[in-house]
Amino acid sequence: MNITVNVSSTPQELGSHAAAAIAKLLNDAIKAQGYARLVLSTGASQFETLDALVKEQVEWEKIEMFHLDEYVALPESHIASFRKYLKERFVSRVPLKAAYFVNGEGNVEKNIAELTTKLRENPIDVGVIGIGENGHIAFNDPPADFETNTAYKIVTLDERCRKQQVGEGWFENVGAVPKQAITMCVKQIMSCRHIITAAPHDVKAEAICNTITKPVDPTVPATILKTHPDWQLFIDDASASRLFAN
Ligand SMILES: N[C@@H]1[C@@H](O)[C@H](O)[C@@H](COP(=O)(O)O)O[C@@H]1O
Numbered sequence: 001m002n003i004t005v006n007v008s009s010t011p012q013e014l015g016s017h018a019a020a021a022i023a024k025l026l027n028d029a030i031k032a033q034g035y036a037r038l039v040l041s042t043g044a045s046q047f048e049t050l051d052a053l054v055k056e057q058v059e060w061e062k063i064e065m066f067h068l069d070e071y072v073a074l075p076e077s078h079i080a081s082f083r084k085y086l087k088e089r090f091v092s093r094v095p096l097k098a099a100y101f102v103n104g105e106g107n108v109e110k111n112i113a114e115l116t117t118k119l120r121e122n123p124i125d126v127g128v129i130g131i132g133e134n135g136h137i138a139f140n141d142p143p144a145d146f147e148t149n150t151a152y153k154i155v156t157l158d159e160r161c162r163k164q165q166v167g168e169g170w171f172e173n174v175g176a177v178p179k180q181a182i183t184m185c186v187k188q189i190m191s192c193r194h195i196i197t198a199a200p201h202d203v204k205a206e207a208i209c210n211t212i213t214k215p216v217d218p219t220v221p222a223t224i225l226k227t228h229p230d231w232q233l234f235i236d237d238a239s240a241s242r243l244f245a246n
Pocket residue numbers: 040041042043044045046068069129130131132133136137138139168
């Protein structure tokens with residue numbers, strides 16, 4: 001078990017530190033095996049990290065990118081679509097070898113099966129795994145399922161998670177947020193060789209405090225990350241504020 005916590009003053013500083021750490025791990029993997037496989041999160045908390053990551057020196061043509069989670073039946077043209085998010089904020093900005101998305105439209109079971117086959121061809125080197133305001137990782141809301149062995153599954157989103165999406169401006173009201181999503185499962189996330197978490201902003205202060213101070217338990221899904229052999233957590237003064245208050 002190896003946990004590193006890095007506290008920055010601002011989200012921008014956090015983004016550049018997290019991006020440098022991700023780039024180093026990707027470059028180490030390329031050196032060792034000639035390629036690297038990356039899983040990316042989405043959400044407002046990842047903006048600064050992705051903006052900095054696309055500027056890093058990485059042989060992007062040796063990188064395969066996978067996607068963590070997506071709403072069921074939300075068109076890719078919707079502003080909240082995570083496929084749209086990743087295409088605009090990452091895939092269009094670096095010349096990747098390949099990008100594999102979670103597609104929540106059409107035959108979802110078939111989409112999951114095809115993506116799982118691709119994902120499981122080789123281990124994932126770096127998982128960039130955000131933490132939600134309710135402590136979720138991907139769309140594994142509390143109480144999270146730590147046991148499922150499939151790569152992805154369909155979940156029903158909890159109320160707090162759906163409200164957070166409205167708070168971030170992705171939807172006009174809670175009724176407009178899809179009730180279901182496809183998420184990478186916790187065990188699959190934990191199988192990433194290295195995990196990097198970027199969690200800035202005061203809205204994450206409670207989740208960060210719970211993750212660090214509470215025992216590993218499904219009621220705070222992100223606590224499982226503390227059992228990973230190599231987890232680097234990047235927070236800022238705002239998201240760390242409850243830690244210092246304790
Ligand atoms: N489903 C996404 C995840 O991919 C992300 O890691 C996490 C944190 O994102 P946010 O910045 O929206 O809090 O939750 C979101 O809902």
